Amino acid sequence: MHETDMTKALIFTVRDWLDKQSEKSAAQLQPGPPKVERVHLVVGEFTCVEPASLQFAFTAQTKGTFLEGVELVIQDKPLIAFCHPCQQEYKPQIGSQYACPTCGAPMDDIRSGRELKIERVEFSNAT
Amino acid sequence: MHQTFDAVLEMNLLQANQDGADANRDRFNRWGITCLNLMSSPGSGKTQLLEETLRSLQSELRMAVIEGDMTTQLDANRLRECGVPVIAINTGRACHLDSKMVAGGLHQLEHELEQENGQPSDFDLVFVENVGNLVCPAEFEVGEHAKVALLSITEGEDKPLKYPIMFREADCLLITKMDLAPYLDVSIETIIANVRQLNTHAKIIPVSSKTYEGLDDWYAWVRHQVNLRRRS
Numbered sequence: 001m002h003e004t005d006m007t008k009a010l011i012f013t014v015r016d017w018l019d020k021q022s023e024k025s026a027a028q029l030q031p032g033p034p035k036v037e038r039v040h041l042v043v044g045e046f047t048c049v050e051p052a053s054l055q056f057a058f059t060a061q062t063k064g065t066f067l068e069g070v071e072l073v074i075q076d077k078p079l080i081a082f083c084h085p086c087q088q089e090y091k092p093q094i095g096s097q098y099a100c101p102t103c104g105a106p107m108d109d110i111r112s113g114r115e116l117k118i119e120r121v122e123f124s125n126a127t
Numbered sequence: 128m129h130q131t132f133d134a135v136l137e138m139n140l141l142q143a144n145q146d147g148a149d150a151n152r153d154r155f156n157r158w159g160i161t162c163l164n165l166m167s168s169p170g171s172g173k174t175q176l177l178e179e180t181l182r183s184l185q186s187e188l189r190m191a192v193i194e195g196d197m198t199t200q201l202d203a204n205r206l207r208e209c210g211v212p213v214i215a216i217n218t219g220r221a222c223h224l225d226s227k228m229v230a231g232g233l234h235q236l237e238h239e240l241e242q243e244n245g246q247p248s249d250f251d252l253v254f255v256e257n258v259g260n261l262v263c264p265a266e267f268e269v270g271e272h273a274k275v276a277l278l279s280i281t282e283g284e285d286k287p288l289k290y291p292i293m294f295r296e297a298d299c300l301l302i303t304k305m306d307l308a309p310y311l312d313v314s315i316e317t318i319i320a321n322v323r324q325l326n327t328h329a330k331i332i333p334v335s336s337k338t339y340e341g342l343d344d345w346y347a348w349v350r351h352q353v354n355l356r357r358r359s
Contacts, residue, residue: 002222002263009225012143017136037131041140048262048292095289098324106327107295116140116266124131 046113079113147226151270164271169259
């Protein structure tokens with residue numbers, strides 16, 4: 001269910017950004033608003049977002065909006081932590097073991113896996 | 128002719144929510160109010176803890192509650208009995224509060240206080256009682272200064288491992304319903320060790336709203352949070 005809200009948030013964020021772009025292009029007397037073709041996301045493993053559910057929600061919720069038919073490309077990022085006592089990276093086992101497997105130090109420094117990011121947007125302009 | 132462009136955004140997916148949360152926090156700061164976001168699974172005792180807290184701290188702090196509930200006013204009505212302003216937000220199908228809903232709640236609070244010739248800056252503390260859910264509320268900031276997670280001892284030792292984000296993000300963890308501990312095969316030490324795998328900074332306090340175990344420690348933590356903001 002929370003992917004529905006994530007998608008809503010995604011649509012708001014892209015629209016906000018696009019509105020700002022349109023203002024800029026209007027100021028520079030460029031042709032009409034750009035059309036979004038593809039949205040690239042980076043979704044970390046250590047977030048509450050399930051990529052398959054997000055894909056589904058995106059397709060369903062963008063119907064009839066400016067993002068209808070736009071392709072959503074999701075890049076997964078694994079959870080990687082850095083253990084300071086051992087000075088090395090390790091991969092925590094989500095659901096069972098987060099502490100460092102070598103020395104048992106708590107998972108403190110997360111190097112990747114918390115991303116929830118719109119990396120880039122591909123769009124086209126009819127000229 | 129058809130040209131394609133590529134724009135690098137590198138933008139937080141929840142940027143719009145984050146901006147709203149920052150705006151809410153600015154308002155709290157201007158008013159000198161501390162905001163605590165209470166999160167847990169359904170039935171872990173958020174509302175009863177709040178009832179006790181509101182009654183116990185009422186003589187020293189001016190408090191209000193923003194109450195998120197999916198469909199009913201039941202919790203809000205219970206809290207109104209404690210004699211503090213309660214703004215109820217029905218989230219409908221949404222499983223968490225977001226910053227926009229809380230902004231609406233703040234607007235309503237301001238309006239209600241005005242009608243009684245009061246204002247938000249008369250207040251010290253706002254509790255946001257989030258929707259009962261261990262997953263989503265952890266990702267949606269609402270403008271709080273600190274996150275409080277509750278885990279009732281009946282939920283079992285493994286929950287911090289299964290719902291890691293909530294327990295990692297928490298600044299304070301209350302292990303509730305401690306009065307039931309003698310009847311359960313649950314080790315409080317294991318719960319704490321599991322939380323510590325993920326979160327080294329949270330203050331962990333075992334409490335019971337029934338026997339009042341640990342509540343003085345919780346109140347001391349709340350007072351400390353309020354004093355941090357008062358000074359700054």
